[in-house]
Amino acid sequence: MGIVLTRIDDRLIHGQILETWVPFLNVDCIVVANDQIAENLLRRKLIQASVPKNIDVLFGSIGDINQIVGSNGVKGRRVLLLFKNSLDALKSFQSGLKFPELNLGNLHGEPGGARISCSIFLHENDIVNLTSLEKSGVKISIQCVPTDRLKNWSELLDSR
């Protein structure tokens, strides 16, 4: 099957993911793309423990993620791909991991970001990164949980 959702969520795997997106999209494999977590055994163990046994969780650094998603263990699964921030999403895309759509779920960053929605705050660098992805054909939308109305990110950016 492949990637059913590519999402930026600075909370990574949490209630909204486990209780809404996973059942809604029948996700059976979550891939967490993050350099720090890929190297941190304790964090990986803790994250793994919070996920039901029937769902696989894989971790990879941004540099390895393309290979992980293309591997035999992941191809054909219903995959939720998670990034913590816009730069990681952009770098992965630029290294060859092509995703046609990107969901913005939770993105806070340092204080002072522009409030686009109740859980999305964008800084200049986020806008640059997301614009670059959009120019490469990625459809970017904002939706915390599946029952929220899907909103195009640039509409919300323009109207703030």
Place this chain on the structure above:
Amino acid sequence: MKGLVIVTHANLADGFLQAAEMILGSLKYAVAVCLEKADSGEDMNRKLAEAIRTVGLDGEGVVVMTDMFGGTPSNISLPFLVAGEVEVLTGVNLPMVLSFFNAQPDMSLKDLVNVLRKAAGEGIVLPSALLAG
């Protein structure tokens, strides 16, 4: 005295302390940390660190109760785990909270959280099964 921090999504934590006070009277060394959609990771860590520091002043240890394993309140609490000093227990319910305040004060932190875990579980009762059995 040991300290209690309850950290949850939205105002659940406030609710638990209010409910416990209704039953037990005014409570000390207990703080609610309520996480909102707009909170950044930094905001949440700061709130939690402050709460643990406040209730842990006696140096006898802190129990952090969270609403759901795998949820953000639990995820941000786990890095604060320190054996013998800070314990985390998930799935907070009212019996768990009341059990904290009624526990023997000289119990070790480890023994305390085991008592709390048991009390929380025993608090989940299915009356119709009781009546049938």
